Amino acid sequence: MVSTVDLVVVGSLNVDLTARVARHPMPGETVRAAELTTCAGGKGANQAVAAARLGARTAMIGRVGTDAHADTLLEALRTDGVDTTHTVHDSDTPTGTALITVANTGENSIVVSAAANARLSPEDIADAHSLIGSARVVSLVLEIPVDTVVAASRAARSAAARVVLNLSPVLDLPEDVLALADPLIVNEHEAREILHRSGTPPTGPSGTGDAVALRGLGARSAVVTLGGDGAAVAEGDHTEHIPGVVVEAVDTTGAGDAFAATVAWRLSQGDALPDAARWATRVSAHSVQHPGAQPSYPMLHALPEPAGSRTLPGNARKERVLR
Template sequence: MTNKVTVLGSLNVDTTMRVKRMPLPGETLQAENKSSAAGGKGANQAVAAARAGAETSFIGKVGKDSSGQFMIESLQDDNIDTTCIATDETVGTGSAFILLDEEGQNSILVYGGSNQQVKKEEVVAAEDKIKNADFLIAQFETPQAAAVEAFKIAKANGVFTILNPAPAAEIDPELLKLSDIIVPNETESATLTGIEVTDEASMVANADKFKEMGVENLIITVGSKGAFYSTKAGHDFVPAFKVKAVDTTAAGDTFLGSLSSQLKPDLSNIAEALTFAQRASSIAVQRLGAMPSIPTYEEIVEANK
């Protein structure tokens, strides 16, 4: 059965500058290459879900500019339903500027633009897209008030809510209570719980802390090492696949989107879904760019052979 996934999130045009190494404070370096592509955490996650086989819809906002039209068309190229993407008449489309070094590590500056203008009423207007989904995903590149509204609609209609608290920020306690699962990386998890992620015991302590905050289920992504999960049924660590990374820009988004395409709302197949997501992410980091690097279902399955 095909999962139906709705993503509330950001739409950014990414400009990537390739450099030998990161500049020091006050230092000017020559960029070796410059390229632009569709991106934004929300858009990347939606594309990852769609390419991995999910029926995907998007809730977000763009500016009244060529970048906004480019973003909508980019999602439509992956058969994502864009009818709930609003247009802001006064604020431009979001953008991100990515420095990428020879080791595949990145530093990113994000301009929120119209992403920061997503309002509750636009979420309410997308109620049908939320009600008819199996999973609703939100991150922190759009306002938390919009996510709270969306998650309320989801919970009232039995839709499983996935919160990706990235970039890390102080979380509205109400949003945590409305989240069925939270998916931070190890840095974000430590920022939110105050417990550094160093080993399995500290991951379990993070899970316990999130339960105190109102979230029963947790996945912590630990870069090239893998992912830890904790549910009512227990906890475990799923190792990542060893590959040579050339660009880690959309690794986490690829992981989350492809996870949502395979996961069952009762979490009964979480280990298998995580393995699938890890494989998808391992393909993405071997390619350049955010959205262009995200693999299809066929590529993920083929890599498993």
């Protein structure tokens, strides 16, 4: 195990079973898949791989089963240089699985069976105490038990590590955990769900307004991702809209994980949050141009030069929208 890491990811590992379809089925309808692929995934593992490919010294805390899928997931992490010392084999449950359909527009729908991910425990976090203590940033993903997220956030606080909280899916967390989020990262739909649950009135169409409202709920900083329109950042008294990058979307699976991973990596390198979000829009835009989650993540040298604008569906006309 490395003695010092830029980023520790605490989260899920899933095998992704992805079917490409012309369109998503209606309830009760059967549609034919053009192809079916199997690859490594899970929001936690996705973030670890995305960050490692960009150059971050990365470690993963998670659980897998003892089946063949577990070996596939661990090998994928190790191939990209991710430390898996604290990714535990669980003999009593299978590895997590995600069933994904991707339409021709690039939009996806996902059903996840947590399996081993649901057994990642506060005890696993305690066992990784020295690893967390060596990290600059700890990234937390909500595809694992809430008690484990709470334990990891408090361990990060004790180690003076910065906490990046990707509250996806949206679950209720203790106030002291939300207060450690620096930033809290959610997409625009998740932002509205959090605000609705808290009784905070909608702020209109502005993603920046939602980011400010999330700050008002206690997060140290907040980033709301806006798909092809980029992201909104709120930190202290500063708010900023980060434009998207114009591309043709092939598959949006894992793009949010790429975004969160890039923010965590850049923060570990000392970037300001808006600059980290600018990096993240570039990486996530690259991701949606390629099928799959982990297979779509770029090495640092493969990133294009910065450019402004929004991500378009695969069947839409390219255009640049400067803001």
